[in-house]
Amino acid sequence: MKRRQLFATVTGLMTLASLPMTSALAQDAYPSExxxxxxxxxxxxxxxxxxxxxxxxxxxxxxxxxxxxxxxxxxxxxxxxxxxxxxxxxxxxxxxxxxxxxxxxxxxxxxxxxxxxxxxxxxxEPGAIEVSVDMGIDTLDDYVAAMKSDPMSLMNGNDPQGGNSFIFASVIPDALGVNMMKLPYPGHAPTVTALLTGEVQTATLPIPPILEHAKAGKVKVLGVASDQRHPQLPDVPTFKEQGYDVVVNDxxxxxxxxxxxxxxxxxxxxxxxxxxxxxxxxxxxxxxxxxxxxxxxxxxxxxxxxxxxxxxxxxxxxxxxxxxxxxx
Known part of the structure; x- marks a missing residue:
């Protein structure tokens, strides 16, 4: 009996002693799923x-x-x-x-x-403004002139309230002195689709979701709202270079x-x-x-x-x- 009790005691102590090591091994195993x-x-x-x-x-x-x-x-x-x-x-x-x-x-x-x-x-992720190439708008000045002439003619695609392109669409018009008509979409991908299909005429997307279409000449980026030009679009001037002091980024x-x-x-x-x-x-x-x-x-x-x-x-x-x- 004593030998069995001693064996049980030793076994129990060994089990307890192994717990910290087992815990450490479990943590070291991250990630295990x-x-x-x-x-x-x-x-x-x-x-x-x-x-x-x-x-x-x-x-x-x-x-x-x-x-x-x-x-x-x-x-x-x-x-x-x-x-x-x-x-x-x-x-x-x-x-x-x-x-x-x-x-x-x-x-x-x-x-x-x-x-x-x-x-x-x-x-x-600096803010930007894009326009359909069908609109014949090449600069921010062209955009401002078109908006002041007929603000209802250019509908802007952007996120719902809270998304980055919604914030850009709230800040950029104030800097340009125009009133922007906003149409919310549930994310960047549907906004890009809306711009490409002509459902909207402009968008205030950051560069990544629109880059391939800009390089392909399907949309035109009028300006980037940062202190420096975007490295992937070196020919697109900043807002500041075009006389509009606006910097906003995601x-x-x-x-x-x-x-x-x-x-x-x-x-x-x-x-x-x-x-x-x-x-x-x-x-x-x-x-x-x-x-x-x-x-x-x-x-x-x-x-x-x-x-x-x-x-x-x-x-x-x-x-x-x-x-x-x-x-x-």
Whole structure:
């Protein structure tokens, strides 16, 4: 009996001693299941492209399947809520941009930004304005003249309230001194289609979703709302070069729900940085018009805080901040 009791005691002690090692091994095994990247806009848009490019590289780097989930609706808020409410285990991340910042001030029901953990920064996305080539408009001055002559003749395609092209469509007309008629679409891809088919005559899309069509001569980019010309469209002048002082941009970063264990978070950040800096991603991103500025969690958090301070006054001036969300 004593020998059996001694054996049981020793076995129990060995089991207890092995628990920390087992836990450590479990953490080291991350990821042991597919990682899901949430994209809050429909398939075919700029964020969808980022999610799929990153997913391809990340799957090889972290040796696991990476699945892109398009969770759309409510100007991006449905997808952001999906991220915020996901288990903080490192298996749900998402592509985020200006839409989440603007929604946090415009929509009292939108998820709060403090529920998101910035993990990696990818790129800056300057605003722009595009026009159908059939309109015979070649410059911003031509556009302003046409709008002042007949503002109803040029309908602009843009996101619903909160999306980047909606914000661009709120800021750019003020700088140009015109009144823009806006027609919302549920994402960049349908907006591009509307511009190409003549359903709308102009759009305020960032460069990536429109780049191939601009290079093919199907649409004309009249100006880029940044301090420097876009590297993929060096012949397109900035707004400033054409005498209009407007600079407005979106951004692209990867976020996760708050509360991921630090060791898992560190491994995820490292994997994402490798994916963003990989030859495959940087080449594809450049070809698709992205202005890359890769960085880790610190840069992402810093830029998110900066965007909050830049976006709020723009929305306030446009009368888009919900009364209960206004700063005192």
């Amino acid at each position: 597919p990682i899901h990247i949430t994209v809050v806009w429909p398939a075919g848009g700029g964020h969808d492209l980022v999610g799929r490019l990153i997913g391809h590289e990340l799957s090889e780097i972290m040796d696991t399947a990476v699945v892109v989930d398009n969770v759309t609706g409510a100007g991006g808020s449905t997808g952001i809520r999906h991220i915020v409410e996901a288990d903080p285990d490192g298996y749900t991340i998402g592509v985020m941009g200006l839409h989440a910042v603007s929604q946090s001030f415009m929509n009292p029901a939108a998820p709060k930004l403090d529920g998101l953990d910035p993990i990696a920064y990818i790129s800056d 951004f692209v970063m990867l976020v996760a729900p708050v509360g991921i264990p630090q060791d898992v978070r560190a491994k995820l950040e490292e994997g994402l940085l490798q994916a963003i800096n990989s030859a495959g991603f940087t080449s594809a991103a450049a070809d698709n018009g992205m202005v890359l500025r890769p960085g880790g969690a610190d840069l992402a958090a810093e830029e998110l805080a900066k965007q909050v301070e830049l976006v709020y006054p723009i929305l306030e001036d446009a009368g888009l901040v919900a009364e209960e969300l206004k700063r005192k």
